Amino acid sequence: MLEVKDIQKTYPKFKLDCSLEVKQGQVTGLIGQNGSGKSTTFKAILGLIRIDGGSIMLFDKPISQLTVADKEDVGVVLADSGFSVFLTIKDITPVLSNLYSNFDKEFFSKQVDKFELPWNKKIKELSTGMKVKIKILVAMSHGAKLLILDEPTAGLDVVARDELLDILREFLEKDEDNSILISSHISSDLESLCDDLYMINQGKIVLHEDTDVLLSEYGMLKVNEDQFAKLDKDYLLKVKKESFGYSCLTNQKQFYLENYPDLVVENGNIDEVITMMSRGDK
Numbered sequence: 001m002l003e004v005k006d007i008q009k010t011y012p013k014f015k016l017d018c019s020l021e022v023k024q025g026q027v028t029g030l031i032g033q034n035g036s037g038k039s040t041t042f043k044a045i046l047g048l049i050r051i052d053g054g055s056i057m058l059f060d061k062p063i064s065q066l067t068v069a070d071k072e073d074v075g076v077v078l079a080d081s082g083f084s085v086f087l088t089i090k091d092i093t094p095v096l097s098n099l100y101s102n103f104d105k106e107f108f109s110k111q112v113d114k115f116e117l118p119w120n121k122k123i124k125e126l127s128t129g130m131k132v133k134i135k136i137l138v139a140m141s142h143g144a145k146l147l148i149l150d151e152p153t154a155g156l157d158v159v160a161r162d163e164l165l166d167i168l169r170e171f172l173e174k175d176e177d178n179s180i181l182i183s184s185h186i187s188s189d190l191e192s193l194c195d196d197l198y199m200i201n202q203g204k205i206v207l208h209e210d211t212d213v214l215l216s217e218y219g220m221l222k223v224n225e226d227q228f229a230k231l232d233k234d235y236l237l238k239v240k241k242e243s244f245g246y247s248c249l250t251n252q253k254q255f256y257l258e259n260y261p262d263l264v265v266e267n268g269n270i271d272e273v274i275t276m277m278s279r280g281d282k
């Protein structure tokens, strides 16, 4: 559905060099710390910035060849975009009808009611959670097959985050071919939703893995100097020096559980994996 190959973008103090893929019917997450290049990647995909190299194919076409109808098949939520804060939901509904030939007014209205969003309040008076919900509902209301969501959970409390994930699950249930590309710097937001995760650090993808594999096969060994000396290091991805010895990231947790029964092997926690992939040595 979306194939980003070796795209490059150089800013004075930053270089993006990244590839990723979103398959039909899948939810793909892009996780990275602030400034790691998530928004730059999204802007490149949407043709909002010019890339210095690489290629981006969407719906099997280079993005420069997408038609207006193709573009309607993509629902977008960017961190710094939205409607005029002085308008109400009632005001924006006819605007959306004019903007999108496939705008599904009935679906939009039903969702606004379902999520108890106020029709007549100015958007500036709404909570952050409500504003995000509106943006996502708009992105979903014109027959999009792919949602591209840049940090939609930023600034939301736990309840609003859950509601947002429910909205996204509804989008996925609507059609089994629907897909999502979503970014966040909080991995726990994404692990229940995403089929696969890319981790980006300083403009580069440092890890791509199925979420299930990440959660079931990745693990963290906590070992002292002696244990570390005796450890088979073939299946370690990253090692970090600690006061007690070493933390070691592996993608073969089972191997260490079976062969080193005395070692502490903790389950893969995505935040730890990201920290290790970003900062660990090896």
Ligand SMILES: Nc1ncnc2c1ncn2[C@@H]1O[C@H](COP(=O)(O)OP(=O)(O)OP(=O)(O)O)[C@@H](O)[C@H]1O
Binding pocket: 011, 012, 013, 014, 032, 033, 034, 035, 036, 037, 038, 039, 040, 041, 185
């Ligand atoms: N127009 C620009 N000119 C110069 N540098 C830029 C420009 N846009 C982004 N950058 C730099 O590129 C880097 C990556 O920014 P980007 O917004 O893609 O990160 P991000 O992962 O989305 O971070 P955040 O979570 O903070 O939004 C940052 O160091 C940023 O300062």
